[in-house]
Amino acid sequence: MRMKAKVVNTILFTKMLQSVEKLNKTCVMKFTRDKIYLIVAKIELTELQVWGQVASNLLLEEFIIESANNNEIWIEVRTDQVIRVLKSAQSAIDVYCKLSKKTGLPSLSFNIKSMYRGDNPVLLVQDIPIRVLNLYHINEYREPMVPQPHVHILMPPLISVRTIIDRMKSMSNYLTISANHNGEFILKIQTESVLVETFFKDLVIPELNQSQSLSQQERPKEQFSECQISIIDFEKFVHSYVINPSSVICSIIENFAVVFYVYVKNESVSLMDYDQETRQFGALTYYIPAIVV
Secondary structure, eight states, rough: EEEEEEOOHHHHHHHHHHHHHHHHHHEEOOOSSSEEEEEEOOOOTOOOEEEEEEEEEEEEEEEEEOTTTOOOOEEEHHHHHHHHEEEEEOOSSEEEEEEEETTTEEEEEEEEEETTHHHEEEEEEEEEEEEEEOHHHHHTOOOOOOOOOOOEEEOOOHHHHHHHHHHTTTTOOOEEEEEESOOOEEEEEOOOOOOOEEEEOOOOOOOOOOOGGGGHHHHHTTTTTEEEEHHHHHHHHTTTTOOOOGEEEEEEEETTTTEEEEEEOOTTTTTHHHHHHHHEEEEEEEEEOOOOO
């Protein structure tokens, strides 16, 4: 097993990791020749799962990866430790990473070359302890398969949504999310003693590929699709603080799940073609299963 590469986009790498850091102390990183995956699938007291991916050539150059498992390498790592290293390397001249062993234990090693006091180069080596996953543990991770959504809609600003959810969570454990193809979006809680709804309108219905848009053709535009989920799971999602509020698509599969697609990009880049985003930038998919009561 061997992996080494030059890290060429520490900012995007950091933002991807920060998007999952609050959900769990550790994450699984899957390296392949074409893509790098971030997986958070075992969060205490929640059914929320996060699966992120980014093209490896957006983060790495001079990339060499070899393993007996179809040239895939899976590791579990402390998310905050990787973020700390990447932040310290954002002004570096060169950053290289590789799999190594320190005192017999597997590590993800970063060699960071910076300039210090004029023209004097300084090499800093930082080693992060990791756990290399074998085939038995890899088989525990399967990205959820979901049916075709009934509606896709661009989320309202998450800062506003956070404020609303912070108030709603004290009144109910469940949240119903509704949307239609007229760009209308509703957050609702209902108990025996209270009914609270927050209504948004004039939201964007994104242009997606043909197979994803079939449900839009089959349903009246004013017809709402809805799904009830855990309000705690949704709260965890909206408090992933580095998410760009203009880059979040909500997909509702009635009585099955709500899926959020988050596109992590540079602020100077316009978000227009959502199907292209997963190839041009990083993408994070948040799965929250339905609760039927």
